[in-house]
Amino acid sequence: MGEAAFVLHHQDAHPSMVLPPGLPRPWFERVSNVLHIVRQRTRGHTRSMSGPSFRWMARRGRPAAVIPSWQRQSWPLRVLRTFLGVTFLYAGVQKLLDPNFFHAGTPDYIGSQLTAFATGSPIRGVLLLAAKVPVLTGLVVAVAEICVGLGTLLGVAPLALAATGVAISVTLFLSASFHVHPYFLGSDSIYAVAWLAYLLGCVEIEQRAARSAAATSRKRNVPVYGQQRRELLRAGLLGVGTLFVAGVAAGWPKKAAQASRGPSTLPSASPSRPKGSPSPSPTKVTGTPVASLDSIAVGQAVGFTGPGSEPAVLVRLGQNKVVAFSRVCPHAGCLVGYDSTAELLVCPCHGAEFDPAKDAEPVAGPTATPLPPIAVAIDKATGEVVLPQ
Ligand code: FES
Structure with a gap:
């Protein structure tokens, strides 16, 4: 030869x-x-997708079905598919890599996010239900995003996965981005529209393929069982691929990421007063203890659960002065953290900054609304900061 x-x-x-x-x-x-x-x-x-080269690839077990799935799409659809697939894959992996996502008491904790998103959301009931099983919810969301992203890139079940992409984005729009004003500052509405456009493009291609397959089978009576088997096999491979990526991301070492969180991570409040600390003057205030005053240095802050179960922050401004606010950012519902260097409450989503010494008035960012205040008092008899009754 x-x-x-x-x-x-x-x-x-x-x-x-x-x-x-x-x-x-x-x-x-x-x-x-x-x-x-x-x-x-x-x-x-x-x-041509049916030329001798593709038959050659198929004979040698190459992923011929992935390549044609890209080739039969127009350039606008390919651009959408690449962006949406990569972004959803990354979003799922990033959740599993985030050391705080499954860790209660941190700003990114999925449980706190669900509770915060529920405030004023039209799907409040669903979010509060999900907040009862936060770790499971976070896991399902992360794995679903990986599956949708990976499957979209590989061309597996394009209609089902694009419809799932629409559903995830609409859910996020109704929860995480529902308070964003104007709406175009929130990315989830844009993702919902992008997935919808991609879904409609895929429907068009499927309809065209079905018409031409029907014409071919009328002429040659071609059976479709082999095609169905291939689809099942690809769906199975997608499942294995998703679990593999999720497993690697979940098992990835996370210490470095935790250290890089910086000042926005809030320590949890501890209501008990440390032993040996001097007793304050006996002025009794009845209420629910939030934290021991001595456990917070002046200029520092701790996180606690507010009266309506919302995530809240307690800041010690002076020797005998504390203030508390909801941590739910009025802009789009993200949870603010505390920057002890700037002594400001800072939102990680779009950069809003609130001054706790001035009733949490915004000093930077896209919102003009202050953080909702929470009434607290110092029980001088016990040295506890309490939510007064
Ligand atoms: S959610 Fe946008 S600045 Fe906080």
Whole structure:
């Protein structure tokens, strides 16, 4: 089998191949011939999905179904598919890599986020229900995002996954982004529309393919069982791939990420007063203890659960001065953290900053609304900061 085996069709022949018989060919001509054939075949790929090259790939077990799934889409759909697939895959992995996502008492804790998102959301009941099983909810969301992202990139069940993408984005719009004003500052509404556009594009392609398949099967009576088996196999592989990616992300070492959280992580409030601390003057205030005053240094803050079960923050402004606010950012419902260097409450989502010394008035960012205040008092008899009754 020499190089003549490459010359399968007349159009594959390069002019330099036409040499008088018996003459030796220089090496660069041989290379040029091979490159010419590769070019011809590459052009063939874009013209037809059923050409000899694809049959060749299928015979050797190459992922022929993934490549045609990209080839039969227009460029606008490919751009959407790449962006949505990569972003959802990344979003799912990032949740599993975040050391705080499943850790109660941290700003990114899924339980606190669900409770915060429930405030004023039209799907409040669903969110409060999900907040009862926060870890399971977080896990389901992360794995679903990985599955949708990976499956979209691989072209598995495109309609079902695009519809799931729409559903996830609409849910996030009704919860995480529901308070964002104007709406276009929240990304979830944009994702919902992008997934919908992608879904409609896929429906169009499927309809066209179904029409042409029906025409072909009318002519040749082609069975579809093999195709269904392939779809099942690909769905199974997607499941295995999703679990593999989720497993790797969940098991990835997270210490470095935790250390880089910076000042926004709030320590949890502890209501008990440390032993040996001096007793304050006996002025009794009845209420629910939040934290021991001595456990918070002046200029520091602790997180606690507010009277309506919302995440809240207690800041010690002076020797005998404390203030408390809801941590739910009035802009879009993210949870603010405390920057002890700037002595400001800072929202990680769009950069709003609130000054606790000035009734949490915003000093920067996209909102003009202060953080909701929470009434607290110092029980001088016990040295506790309490929520007065
Ligand atoms: S949610 Fe946008 S600044 Fe806080």
